[in-house]
Structure formats: structure tokens, C-alpha cells
Amino acid sequence: MPYYYVIIALQGFCIYHCYKNRNEQFWFYVIFFVPAVGSIIYLITQVFKKSDIESVQDGLAYVINPSKRVTDLQKKVDFANTLQNRVNLADAHFDQGNYPQASLEYEKAMNDYHAKDNSVLEKLVIVSHFLNEEEKVLSIGKKIVADRGFSSDKAAFYFGRALSEKGDKDQAKKYLLSVDKRYSNYQERLDLASFYLEKKQELDAKEILSEIVSESEHMNRQSYRENRGAIDQARKLLRSLD
Template sequence: MYYYLIIALQAYCIYHLFKNRNPYYWVFVILFLPLIGCVIYLITQVYNKRDANKIQENIVSIINPAKKIKDLEKKLQFSETYQNRVNLADAYLENKDYKNAIPHYLDALNDNLQNDLYASKQLIECYFYVEDFNEVILYAEKIKDSSEFLKSKSQFFYGLALEKLGQLDEAETNLKQIDIRYSFYDERFILAKFLLNRNKTEEAKTILDDIYMESQNMTKQNQRIYRTTIVEVEKLKNSL
């Protein structure tokens, strides 16, 4: 088994060498020093400084999101491109700073050379969380004919905004689009509670049963991510 692993590792290193046109002498290092040669090659040629810097940037952005925002602000000041503006807005949104994200998405929409679908979808989310439901509906209705809007979180936010404004039938129509098996667990739990509030108990129970059944087949990672939701689903399910 050990022998075949070494062969596979050598094959990968040689493939990477030729693909990236690295110096030919590495072939001899890989072939005549099988394990050591492969390890040296992987460290020096595959796991390079650029990879290390990228990993470091990701770690820093998680630990200190303010630094990521400051860096993106500097990039935007240096070059006011559509992408730099959207990247900064996305960072604000990721940091739940919706009020600062909104102006940048609005500015991005003014760039007539770009597709405004992405910025519009991000605005829908931001406006929902600042509880400006009229703006949610405004931007949702501009893109609701797009295939990317159908069965998306944007449509779900649209449905919730309609609910907040008392348009319950239309809200239900849009919220139900998110009821897709093995996905959108949090949103489907909200949908179930919405249906219960409308005295549609059987429909709600079906959704809760589906989520609970699906939870039994989740990966361990998803079980960790959705642990709270699954617990709440089970509680509500057992109370009906």
C-alpha cells in the first residue's frame, strides 16, 4: 500500500511539473528520492508563497474583519471600479454592516456597463435586514422575471417583506418557492411557522417532517451548521 502511495505522489508531482513548466531537474529529484523528493517539491513548488499569503489573508479577515474592510476601502480609493466597489459592499454585508453596504451597491447599479442582477440581489438582503420592506419589494420586482431570482434567497426575502406589509397570499406564493428538499433548512423552518400562523397545519407538518427526515442523512458538517434549526424543528414538530 505504501509503495502505491509513493507512486501516486510521484505521478502527481511530475504531472504538476510539466503542467507548470518547472525546471526539468525536478524529475530526477522526484524519481531518485521518492518520498523526500516529493515532499521537497510540494513544499517549494506547489505550496508556494502566493498560497501562503492567500491563506494568511483569509485567516486575518476572519479574525479581524475591520482590516479586510479597510484594505478594500483603500483599493476602491485607488481604483473606483465596479468590482472594487462590490467587493467592499460585500465585505460590509458579510460584517452585517448593512447601512454602509447599501450606498456602495447603489453606486454599483449606476454602472451601466455591468449586469445589475447581483447588486440588486444583495440590496434586497440589505434592505430586509434594515427593515425597509418597501425597498425590498422595489428591487425584487425589478428582477423577479430573472431565472436567478426564482427559488433563491432573494425571492424568500421578497416573500418575507410582503408578509410584513400584510400581502399574505402573495407572500405565501413566493415563500413556498424555497421549499426544496435537502437545502434551505433555515428558510423552510420559517416557512413552516408562516403556514402555521395561517392555520395551514398539515402543510407545515409536512415541511417539518421533511426537514427532520433529511437531518438524519446530513453530513456531520451540516449537522453542526444546522444543529439549532434541527432542534427547533423537532420541538415544533412534537408540539403539533
Template structure:
């Protein structure tokens, strides 16, 4: 009496669920190989149902392929359609605006979320600092750029911070940051050494140069 039931459960587990997983994995691989297909699929979803989530997903997909000019309008509409400003959407919007060198809007939107706890020591705060530098607001820029000077993390950003300090004639402080990065690089895991190889090489070159 129980054999057919058990057989059905086994079939569902081994066939149905695995098939669904396989289809999901196949779809994800296809989207990685052919990102334009992912965009088209998400555009169809948005046409079918103009929800906040569908619009947000499409904006993120544009951001992934560095199509910032198409990402921005969807982020803006997502915010407009939401009763509360969405912290994550604004973070993405800051990144998109920075990459098209619209520094005024980077600052505008960063200041909407700068009191949010997750803004502190984030990539968004770092981009905010860089935008302030571009507009010659150097003291504010330094305050925000220094926020990411955290050991064993933010290697690329800390290298940029060191270069910023050199430009402000603060070579001693810049050298301390560069030496910390170099010291930390000696204890990196192999994947991190590979990931940050170019940054570590730049650190070594700058330390060896006459500029520091």
C-alpha cells in the same frame, strides 16, 4: 542548449507560481482572521480607482461582516453608476435592507427584479416574502415564501415557512413541511447534519409540541 530553458521553466513553475499562490492564500487567511484589514485594503483600492467593481467589492466586504449601514450606500452608488440595474447588486441590497428592518426598501428593490428568472426560488424572493409579512400583506407573503418549499434544500427557510403557516392557522400544511424536513434529515450527509442541527432540533420540538 535546451537545459537552461527547461531549468528556467521548472524554476518559474516551482518558485514563482507557487510563491504567488502562497501569497494569495496568505492574504485570504489574513482577511478571514482580520476582516477590518480587508475593508481597509478595499477602501484603498476604491480611493485609487473608483470603478464599479471596486465599489461593489467593498460593499460585499461590509455585508460579510454584517455592517449593513456601510454596505448600502456603496451598493446604491454602484447601481447608480451602472447603465443597467445589476441583478446581483440588487440581491445584496435586498439582504442588507432586510437586516436593518427596512422592509419598505426590501419590497421596493425586490419588485425591480422579481421578473428576473434567477429571482424565482431564491433567497431574495424569500426575504421579499418575509418583508411582505411584516407589512401585513399575508397572501402575497405566502405566495413568495412557498416558492422555496423545495425538497432537500432550504431547510431553515422551510422551517420559517412552516411557522408562518401555523400563524395563519394552516397547521396541517405546516405539519407536512415539518415532517418532510425531518424525513429528509434522516438521509443527510454528516456535514449537512452538523450544519442544520439546530434547525432539525427546532423541527422536532415543534412537531412534538401541542402547537402542531
């Protein structure tokens, strides 16, 4: 019985959509006389945009073959070497953990276009941290601060870490705390807690870890699933401190 109501609802939607968009009359017959199949065919051919279908197909292809995204973006750069295409390629390398190549592409983006785009500089700060190039983090970070300041919490956090490692703890604190915002930045807050533990600041670490665990109890299912890795690690670390 529930299946019947679903078909009726789907059929009603398709008829309404067909009427509203003044589609060809034969669609009314297809939807009315072949309710389930006809409605599905109508949805695929008339409701869903071709670009949406292609986007889903691309997403599946990138999951199955992650290197395809890099290959496709490299082709775009070869065809049109624009700043955005270069940054997209760098982002793809970063997402795959290829930090040296990501750094190289971000550098090319800045140099080829003589760009003064803080968002690209912030990406360079982040990737330089993952490459353990703390001097570079400091150098680029200071340029950002001298200009308009950080807009990326993550970049500010890694700049703060580099400052702290250099012994400038007073300056570092405000940048480190930039990621400490409730119901967000879970991985970065976990990193901050780990950083505090490295510095023997156990109380500060426990406070952040406790907040992460507490917030997880009020998350919806999707948010919990997206942040589960950081939450599980926070729980584990917190238990180890008790």
C-alpha cells in the same frame, strides 16, 4: 507500514509530475534521495500555485481578523472604484452583519454606475429585510418583478414576506414558496416555517420542519456540518409542536 506506502505514492506522483512538466533534472535527485522531505518541498514549490497559497493565507487572515477583509476591499475600491469592487465591499459588510453599511454600499454601486443589475437589486432586497425596511423591500422587489423577475430564492422569499405583511397573501404565496426546495435553502426554509408559525399556520410549519429533519438523516457529513444550526433549530421547533 502505511506511512511507507504514503511516501512511495507521494514520491511517485512527484516524479511523474516532474517528468510531465519537464522540470529541472535536479528535482529527480531531490525526490529520489530525500523521499519525504524532498517530495514535500517539490509539492510546495512546484505543484501548488502561488495564488493558491496566497488564497489560503488570506482566508486564515480573515478568520483571525474579520475586519481585514473589509479593509482590504475598501483599499481596492479606493484604488479602482468599479461596480464589482463596490459590490464585493458591500458583501463583506453584509457577511459581518453590518447591514446599514452594506445597504449604503449597494446603493452606491447602483447609483454611481447607473446600473440596472438585478443581482445587486436583489442583494438590496435582502439587506433591507434585515434592516426592517419592508417598504423598501416592496419597492425594489416590484422593480425586479416588472423587469425580469427574481433569480435569487432568498430575495424572492423576503419580498413574499413583505407582501404578506401588507395583506397581499395570494401574491405572497408563490414568492414565499420559492425557497421551499428539497435539500437546499435550509435556513430560509426554517425562516418560512417560523413565518407560518407567526401566522398560526401550524400544519404548514410542521410539514417544512419535518422535511428538514428527514433530509438531515440522509446528508453527508459535510452538508450536515454546514447546515447544522438550521437543522438543530428545526428539530427543536418540531418537538415544541408535538
